[in-house]
Amino acid sequence: MTDVEIKLSDSEFDKIRDRIYQIAGISLGEAKRVLVISRLTKILRALNITSFASYIDFLDKKASRAEKQVFVNALTTNLTRFYREDHHFDHLIEYVGKIIANPDSLKSSNGKSRLRIWSAGCSTGQEPYTIAMALMGKYPQLKTWDFKILATDVDTDVIAKAAMGTYSAGDLDGLSPAQASVFEKPTAETIRVPAHLRNLMTFKPLNLMENWPIKGPFDAIFCRNVTIYFDKPTQTQVFERFSQLLNEDAYLYIGHSENMKAESLGYMLEGKTIYRRLGQQAASQPQKRVNV
Numbered sequence: 001m002t003d004v005e006i007k008l009s010d011s012e013f014d015k016i017r018d019r020i021y022q023i024a025g026i027s028l029g030e031a032k033r034v035l036v037i038s039r040l041t042k043i044l045r046a047l048n049i050t051s052f053a054s055y056i057d058f059l060d061k062k063a064s065r066a067e068k069q070v071f072v073n074a075l076t077t078n079l080t081r082f083y084r085e086d087h088h089f090d091h092l093i094e095y096v097g098k099i100i101a102n103p104d105s106l107k108s109s110n111g112k113s114r115l116r117i118w119s120a121g122c123s124t125g126q127e128p129y130t131i132a133m134a135l136m137g138k139y140p141q142l143k144t145w146d147f148k149i150l151a152t153d154v155d156t157d158v159i160a161k162a163a164m165g166t167y168s169a170g171d172l173d174g175l176s177p178a179q180a181s182v183f184e185k186p187t188a189e190t191i192r193v194p195a196h197l198r199n200l201m202t203f204k205p206l207n208l209m210e211n212w213p214i215k216g217p218f219d220a221i222f223c224r225n226v227t228i229y230f231d232k233p234t235q236t237q238v239f240e241r242f243s244q245l246l247n248e249d250a251y252l253y254i255g256h257s258e259n260m261k262a263e264s265l266g267y268m269l270e271g272k273t274i275y276r277r278l279g280q281q282a283a284s285q286p287q288k289r290v291n292v
């Protein structure tokens with residue numbers, strides 16, 4: 001196939017927007033037309049498909065699960081960085097300090113004190129690794145806890161990258177010397193999250209629009225700069241589902257440009273984009289943590 005541009009008609013664009021919305025809840029605005037053309041054209045060429053109409057037909061009728069996943073991966077936006085919106089990590093450190101100080105802290109079946117955090121829409125992993133670095137740096141005693149971080153994303157490519165824990169040295173830009181010193185430096189161009197932090201992680205592909213095979217309860221959920229791609233009803237549904245997996249008084253952290261009607265969803269706004277999960281509207285049986 002030559003490099004002739006493949007044209008995208010208005011109705012084809014609408015169909016593609018509909019398919020990604022149906023699969024991943026992502027609402028692509030009119031302005032995303034160029035992005036759609038540039039990202040999907042590569043896929044069409046690889047499949048030897050010469051028109052978007054044929055590609056849509058292929059997606060609807062013939063594409064395997066893996067081929068549909070390629071479509072989803074192409075249309076996600078994965079921008080992230082270490083210590084992004086760092087006031088959330090300061091807040092988390094303070095909150096976990098109170099959990100640690102509480103003698104009635106929840107215990108796991110193995111008798112260890114339990115701490116669970118979920119990074120939902122973790123992209124290439126900088127967010128969950130920052131959670132691990134921030135907490136383990138401040139509270140080394142968490143080594144003896146049953147402390148786990150679940151990190152999920154709909155995009156299987158970013159999950160694979162996240163699980164490796166290896167990044168380019170340029171990703172240290174903007175970090176303090178203390179924050180940067182945590183990383184291993186296997187080569188001049190690469191940095192790696194050390195094994196004791198990687199071992200806290202479980203990375204899994206998970207589409208927030210589908211079932212969540214997750215038990216919880218969590219002490220904190222980070223879902224930052226993810227629901228920005230969803231419409232309001234979808235956002236509301238996701239925030240409601242999170243509340244059912246959070247312990248009472250646990251926290252949901254969302255992105256700087258996201259918001260919700262907190263009270264009606266069982267939360268209280270406690271700081272900039274920081275929501276505490278209230279007890280009285282519990283849909284399930286959350287367990288009480290500590291009041292902060």
Ligand SMILES: C[S@@+](CC[C@H](N)C(=O)[O-])C[C@H]1O[C@@H](n2cnc3c(N)ncnc32)[C@H](O)[C@@H]1O
Pocket residue numbers: 023024025026076077078079080081084120121122123124127152153154155158206207208209223224225226229255
């Ligand atoms: C801009 S990144 C945000 C990464 C990180 N949370 C942060 O704030 O730096 C948004 C992520 O949301 C993921 N995402 C979009 N729709 C999703 C869905 N339906 N289920 C799970 N993840 C989704 C994308 O794949 C992408 O990696």
